[in-house]
Amino acid sequence: MIPAAFDYARPTSLDEALVLLARGAGNAKVLAGGQSLLPLMRLRLASPGQLIDIGRIAELRTIRDLGGGATGIGALATYRDVLDSELATRNHPILATAIPMIGDVQVRNRGTLAGSIAHADPASDLPAILLALEGTLVIRSGNGERVVAVEGFFQGAFATDLGQDEILTEIRLPATPDGAGMAYRAIEQPASGYSMVGVAAVIGRVGDSIGYARIAITGAGNVAYRAMAVEAALLGSDGGAAAIEAAAAHATDGQVVGSDFNADAEYRTAMAQVYTRRAVEAALAAID
Ligand SMILES: Cc1cc2nc3c(=O)[nH]c(=O)nc-3n(C[C@H](O)[C@H](O)[C@H](O)COP(=O)(O)OP(=O)(O)OC[C@H]3O[C@@H](n4cnc5c(N)ncnc54)[C@H](O)[C@@H]3O)c2cc1C
Known part of the structure; x- marks a missing residue:
């Protein structure tokens, strides 16, 4: 049309x-x-x-070092720009492994991370990744600038905290704990490639126990969310198979899981648990 x-x-x-x-x-x-x-x-x-x-606004096409392992990703940085950024992928290795799962070459060459966040498709991958990385968003309007957490930014399917007169100018990713492992695992709709469920995990150990856990899930509900009950169950555990299985059982706690022509709620719930387990296992395996 x-x-x-x-x-x-x-x-x-x-x-x-x-x-x-x-x-x-x-x-x-x-x-x-x-x-x-x-x-x-x-x-x-x-x-x-x-x-x-906004494609010709040079000041938005930046990926900058915010120091101490933190990264600023400008609104015009494409998926390809981020994949090519040694800074961004070193600070946040999950970007290097997750972004190639998004769309195809053309989408990654043209599509921006900020555009994905502003669009807020409930099936998009990036919201879960930014939630697990505890990202913040810099938002500008004629009235000035505000910085908000990614958590709380998504208000529903295709609905965000962004006002009609505002532009998202930068995504800020803080440093993750030294040696933390991170991974993204998703079950994709075979035709579109969009995630039916996607899980991002950032995990750190203190001695023999899990001392840091950030788990975020996309695709299960109408907004991506931090799976706090999974995180709580992982913290202090030994990170063995039984502990991961028990934690993953909480993947959709407190959520209204959606049904559509791709998957019903029962299947999505089951997949959220399976992919939470896989993401946590992969993040643990990636710990330095
Ligand atoms: C074939 C195909 C396959 C795809 N597969 C996937 C996939 O597997 N996973 C996935 O997550 N996504 C997928 N996508 C979606 C894509 O990743 C994102 O939606 C895209 O990157 C959006 O960024 P954009 O720069 O193209 O935004 P645009 O299309 O230009 O804009 C999207 C929306 O965001 C607003 N917007 C954009 N930038 C800003 C800004 N800086 N400030 C305020 N508002 C802004 C626009 O007004 C618009 O409402 C796919 C898309 C296509 C076409």
Whole structure:
């Protein structure tokens, strides 16, 4: 299908983009890599009156060292840019193993991490990864800047804390504990490649016990979430097969698990447990 008619603007600075967005009064939308927005427009599931193409704003195309093992990923950094970044993949090795599972080469060459987060598809992979890494988001509007945790940013399927006049400018990933192992495991819908359930795990040991655990799950509910009950069950355990199995049984505690044509709630619940176990095992195996 052909999209509905729209106006197009290509600002060259963030300030200019913010002015245009505010002027658009909810009828304008930011365009980054276009990998989610343009398909929606072609299907006429989205019909913005104006596209504000931020693709030429050089200040947003950065991946920077925030010191001490922390990384800043600018809004225009594509999946490919992050995969090619020695800094980002050294600080957060989960990015190097998880990103190749997202989409295909074209999607990874054009799609941005910030665009994925702003789009908030409940089946997208990145929300779980950023939750497990305890990321924060830098958000700008004409009124200034705010920094929010990824946790709490997702408010529902395709719904976030982002206002209509705001642009997500940077994803910040703090340092993880020394030697922590991290892994992402997902069961993908065979045709689309989107995750029916995806689990990110960041695990650290203190002596013989698990002393640090961040587990986050996407695809099971209508927003990605931290699986706090799994984390609590892992902490202080020996990380053996029985402890992992027992912890993984809590993968969907407190969640309303969704059903759709890909998988019903019972199957998703079972897969959340299986993939939690696999992600935790892989993260433990990756500990330095
Ligand atoms: C064939 C295909 C396969 C895919 N497979 C997967 C997959 O396996 N896993 C997965 O997770 N994803 C998958 N995706 C989705 C894709 O990863 C993301 O949706 C994409 O990276 C979004 O980024 P973008 O830069 O293209 O955003 P755009 O499409 O340009 O924008 C998406 C939305 O975010 C808003 N937006 C973008 N940037 C900003 C910003 N900086 N500030 C505020 N709002 C912003 C836009 O206004 C729009 O509403 C797939 C997409 C395609 C087309």
